[in-house]
Structure formats: C-alpha cells, structure tokens
Amino acid sequence: MEWKGRRQSGNIEDQRGAGPRGGGNPFGRGGGFRLPGGGGMRRAGGGMSFGTLIFLVILYFVLKAMGIDMLQVLEGGGPANMPGFEQSDGSGAPQGTAEEEEMKAFMATVLAETEDTWNGIFQASGEQYEEPRLVLFSGSVRSACGFASSASGPFYCPGDRRVYLDMGFFDELAQKFEASGDFAQAYVLAHEVGHHVQNLIGVLPKFNEMRQRMSEAESNQMSVRVELQADCFAGIWGKYTEQKGLLERGDLEEALNAATQIGDDTLQKRMQGYVVPESFNHGTSEQRMRWFKRGFDSGKMSDCDTFSGGV
Template sequence: MEWKGRRQSSNVEDQSGSGPVRGGFGRGGGFRIPMGSGRGGGLSIGTIIFLVVIYLIFKAMGIDLLQVLDGGQTGQSGYEQSQGSTQGTAEQEETKAFIRTVLAETEDTWNGIFQANGKTYREPTLVFYTGGVESACGQASSASGPFYCPGDQKVYLDTSFFDELSQRFQASGDFAQAYVVAHEVGHHVQNLLGTLPQVNEQRQGMDEASSNELSVRTELQADCYAGIWGKYTQQKGLLEQGDLEEALNAATQIGDDTLQKRTQGYVVPESFNHGTSQQRATWFKRGFDSGQLQACDTFNNPV
C-alpha cells in the first residue's frame, strides 16, 4: 500500500509501555509484577556494602555486572546493544505511523459515506498498548487480539499482534495489517449505525448457538465494511500489486474453521463466532467489489 507522505490521524492514544505488564486476565482482575512495598521492601546497609564488595571483585576480574544485568547478554558491546534497540524502536514507530495513516484513510472514507447518507461520522480513537490494557469494556491482554469497545468508541491494538499474524497465521503484508484495522473500524461503523446495540440486546435472550450465529453475522458485516474501505483506497490509487490478495489471505487465515484446525485439529461449527475462512474472504470481497453499504446486509441474506 502506498502510504508514506499521506495524512496520519491524530485520533490516537499511545499507551505502549505505560502501566504494569499484565497477562492472562479477564474482566475481574489480573496478574501484576510485585513491586516490593511495605515491611521488608528495602535493603539493609550491610547488604548494600556486601553487594558493593561483590561488584568490585568482579570488576577487578574484568566483568561488569551492571552491564550484564542491564543488557541480559554477554559478548555484545554496548554499541551493538544500543543499535539493536534503536532498530527495534524504529520498526515499531514505522508500524505505528502506518496504522495512523490507515486510520486517517478510514476517516476520510467513512466521513464521505456518512455525509452522502445525511449522517455525521464520529471518528473513533485508536489506542496502542503493550501486553494489557483497560477499556470501558473491561481488561484485556494482547492475547485476545485487536478489539473495538463500543463503550468508549475506541479500537485497541497491540502491534505485536502483527508479528503473530505474519509468523503464526501466515498472513504477512502491510495490507493484511490494514485489513485488521479496517475490520475493527467496521465495528465502530456498526455502532454508529445502531447495529451493535441491537445485536447486544438480542443476544441477551438467546441460547449459545443462536448467539454465536448472530455474532458471525456481525463479524462478517465488519469484514464487508473493511472491504468497502478497501474499494475507496483502490480508487485513490493507493493499492499496490498483491494488496488485495494479502487482505483476502488474512481473512482466510483467521476464519474460525482454519483457526480451530490449527489449534485443536478439528472444527466445531456451532462454536463459530467470526465466520469460516470462505465466509470472511467472501464478505470482504463483496464490500470491495461494491463499495456500497447495502451490499453488506449479512442479517437478512444467507452468509
């Protein structure tokens, strides 16, 4: 995708690296690294003197314990370590710049579509985070993947997901990443149009199988809306050769049936809540080919 030099969205909060690292938690709470407070949290003078003596002994032997503890690697010079850190940061910042650009393109697309239909588009905020985050929808870890929270109208994204998308799910390419963002923005569009509130209300009185079926239709519509954005992006001349195939491959690789086969070796159709690989690719392509909201009615048409 041709994106460099284009407008980047200002509707972004960067919480990467801020706050405690969390893992494996849900709405009720989480695990945190103990910080050592209260009694027993400090070091005695005798302990400090002992540690200083140990440090000086190793220093006399040509071993800098502080460098070893800080870098976590031996045999690497400080220059090499700083170079690796700089390269990693530069790559992360470029990814964020790309996502900001994609978000800006979704803003342009949906502002135009809403205006053409006599409506006002309220632009969502995208939150970058690392490890775990707290939203109006509760706490979540990066293991849950990117998500949209209708409670605060924000899209949440840990950019490390893109590494997993490429390496674990074999869905590489910048337009595969763009598809993920456009899909979550598609949920925001559903929220503004009143679809998400209706779905959430209907699911409250449903059994699990019926609720999952409704969830599938909701997700497929978000895929279709992502395809609409892809259509407008193509019309701007921003797509490069292979971009559409990257998005379709990403949609295929994260289909419920493909994911279940990969993780457990068999599929349980009644447990699907996002749609099969074929369904996800089909509805993205339907939005891409038509560029019309009316083509994305997954609730009144066979999926």
C-alpha cells in the same frame, strides 16, 4: 500499500508500556516505576526520621552513579536509562524501536484513510461520522469493556468507542497465521473500524440487546453475521483506497489471504485438528474472504447486509 507521506490521524492514544509485558498476571496493575508510599520509617508525629533521610541521600547518589537521576523521575522524566522502560520523544508518548515507530505511523495513516472513507460515506447520506480512537497497548489494557491481554487480539469496545491494538499481534499474524503484508495489517484495523461503523448505525447495540435472550448457538450464528458485515465494511474501505491509487500489486491478495487464515474453520483445524461448526462466531474462511471481496467490489453499504438471507 503506498502510504508514506500521507496524512496521519491524531485519534491515537499510545499506552504502550502502561501494562505488564510477558508473563505474570495480565489483568493485574499496570507496570512502571513507582516510589513507595504509605509505609517507611516515620516519627510518631508524622515527620521523617533522621536515619531515613540519610538513607535516601545515600540512595540518591548511588542511583546517580548508575545514571538514574531521581529528580528527573520525580519531575516526570522517567528512569530513562533503566532497561525495560520505553523512551519518550518528549510528547508524552512512549517511543519504541524504529520498526515499532514505523508501524505506529502506518497504523495512523490507515486510520486516517478510514476516517476519510467513512466521513465521505456518512456525509453523502446526510449524516455525521464520529471518528473512533485507536489505543495502542502492550501486554494488557483496560477499556470500558473490561481488562484484556494481548492474547485477546485486536478488538473494538462500543462502550468507549475505541479500537484496541497490541502491534505485536502482527508478528503473530505473519508467523503463526501465515498472513503477512502491510495490507493484511490494514485489513485488521479496517475490520475493527467496521465494528465502530456498526455501532454508529445501531447494529451492535441491537445485537447486544438481542443476544441476552438468545441461546449460545443462536448468539454464535448472529455473531457470524456481525463479523462478516465488518469484513464487508473493511472491503468498502479497500475499494476507496484502491480508487485513490494507493494499492500496490498483491495488496488485495494479502487482505484476502488474511481473511482466509483467520476463518473459524481454518483456525480450529490448525489449533485442534477438527472443526465444530456450531461454535463458529466469526465465519468460515470462505465467508470472510467472500464478504470482504463483496465490499471491495461494490463500495456500497447496502451490499453489506449480512442479516437478510443466508451468508
């Protein structure tokens, strides 16, 4: 995908480093460097003891010798030289490796392209598109929909109208699910933005209301239709991106392969060796690929009606 040099969206919240990484309880408190409070050696009147003051002075110079300036920490600078802490570019956002920063720029560009696409579609219908925000996180994150770990994969929360993404998911997408390529990654984000569009036009609120009265099997069947429509909406974005001349040779195939690799039947067969169709809640590989291609070929929301007839 030809993306470098294009507009990047400002609707991004970078929360990488705010949650715990790796092992441990992913739903616990966020990581980070915190000074102890509440306890400690204090006089009866609430003042600090002389011994504690001497200890803190010694601790300051020890840390200073290690390259850690506690005055900067207290002023919000952070323990810049301590391993395990991401650096900042001065804007307040964490800064990772060059590869991570390029991925962030790519996601910001794809998000901007979805904004252009859906702003135009909504305006053509006399409506105003409310742009979602993209939250980048690592380890775990808290949303209006509750806590989630990176194991949950990318998701959209209708409660705060944000898309949540741990960019480490793309390594898993390429290595574990054999769906590599930048347009495969773009498809993932465009699919989640598709859920945002569904939220704006009333599909998600209606589904959330209905499934409270549904059995698990009925809810799964309806969920499949919701997910396939988001795939179709992602295809619409792909159509507009192609019309701009941004697609490169093989991009469409990357997206279709990603849709195939994350179909319910393919995932279940890979994970457990057999499939349980009644448990499908995203759609089969064939369905996901077909509905993305339908949106890509048509470019019209009216052709993404997954709720009428079969899917």
